[in-house]
Amino acid sequence: MDITDVESLWAKARPYASSDVEPLQTLSIRQHLEDTAAVAGHIWDDFLAPHIKEMLAVELGSDEVARTSFVFLAGVHDTGKSAPAFSAQHRRAADQAQAAGFIHPPQLAPGTLLTPRLRHEVISGVALREWLRNTFTVKRLPIVHSWLGPVLAHHGAPASKELFNAAMLDSLSLGDQKWADARAVLLDHIDSVTGFSEVINAELSSLPRLTAHAQTILSGAVIMSDWIASNEHYFPLDFIEETQQRAQDGWGSLALP
Numbered sequence: 001m002d003i004t005d006v007e008s009l010w011a012k013a014r015p016y017a018s019s020d021v022e023p024l025q026t027l028s029i030r031q032h033l034e035d036t037a038a039v040a041g042h043i044w045d046d047f048l049a050p051h052i053k054e055m056l057a058v059e060l061g062s063d064e065v066a067r068t069s070f071v072f073l074a075g076v077h078d079t080g081k082s083a084p085a086f087s088a089q090h091r092r093a094a095d096q097a098q099a100a101g102f103i104h105p106p107q108l109a110p111g112t113l114l115t116p117r118l119r120h121e122v123i124s125g126v127a128l129r130e131w132l133r134n135t136f137t138v139k140r141l142p143i144v145h146s147w148l149g150p151v152l153a154h155h156g157a158p159a160s161k162e163l164f165n166a167a168m169l170d171s172l173s174l175g176d177q178k179w180a181d182a183r184a185v186l187l188d189h190i191d192s193v194t195g196f197s198e199v200i201n202a203e204l205s206s207l208p209r210l211t212a213h214a215q216t217i218l219s220g221a222v223i224m225s226d227w228i229a230s231n232e233h234y235f236p237l238d239f240i241e242e243t244q245q246r247a248q249d250g251w252g253s254l255a256l257p
Helices: 029-046 050-060 063-075 091-099 120-136 141-146 161-167 177-194 196-203 212-229 243-254
Strands: 010-014 025-028
Touching: 010 029, 010 091, 025 029, 029 063, 029 177, 029 212, 029 243, 050 063, 050 212, 063 177, 063 196, 063 212, 120 141, 120 161, 120 177, 120 196, 177 196, 212 243
Parallel strands: none
Antiparallel strands: 010 025
């Protein structure tokens, strides 16, 4: 499986309801993740206060590691939308994924809540946990878990330890191996786009542990990146530009002071 195989997976869809009358517009998870990573780059370069960037650079070892880590975390925040628990919430958008071989359990069909669904940010955390362990061969789980905070909290607050532990065993919400492979492909793709693992390996001896202070700052910055990249006025669902130009146009139109 490669990045082209996950293009049917949706992150945004209009109309919001599964109406058969209006034309369906969707934005792929891949595009939304790229948009958010690109916005994060603009936030770092053009918006964040210098002392905030300096604090993160000191805590993470260098300015490059700090910037790349932020852009990567912003770029992977919605990886968990690659799961039947999220995808099945919009019937017509889910049909596209289903046609590409991504199975949606009938228990998670729209309007059917026989089993509670995991929220997508929790699934993002589950996927990132495994990816970090495999990519950096980290044996100490507290180091890995420290990187999950900004992703788990991108809707305001992280999941409890109990919920997260239960999420790792929720095969219904997480989906089968094809869904897991899709999440891994998306993580690999954003890693390639941002250069995260390359920078960590080049500048540090191993993946560092994020302090609570760094997690808090990065969580707020990831939330800001996601809100901007999710605004359809600046990042429309129907687009023809490549990601960097799309982000440049959106950021320029936003015109933050």
